[in-house]
Amino acid sequence: MMPLVMFHMITSIAIHVLSHYCSLQNQQIQTSIDAQLFLDMFQNGCKICSQQVFMHLDPDP
Structure with missing residues (x-):
């Protein structure tokens, strides 16, 4: 595959792993706007990056 x-x-x-880990650890972290934004950033990044990966992995016709 390409680099x-x-x-x-x-x-x-x-x-993806970090987002799940942070979601589990979030209960131990005092709920704050910063923590929520941090989790949202990772989860959104995972979705965007996954979509890019699947687009790259689609076989050429």
Whole structure:
């Protein structure tokens, strides 16, 4: 695969794991706007990056 696709896949997986980890740890963190924005940023990044990866992985006709 192309390096760009590899980068997107690795980034997507890393952000995905971080978002779930942060979601679990969020109950121990005092709920604040900053914490929520932090989680939203990771979750949105995961969705965007995953869409880019799937677009790159689609087989050419």
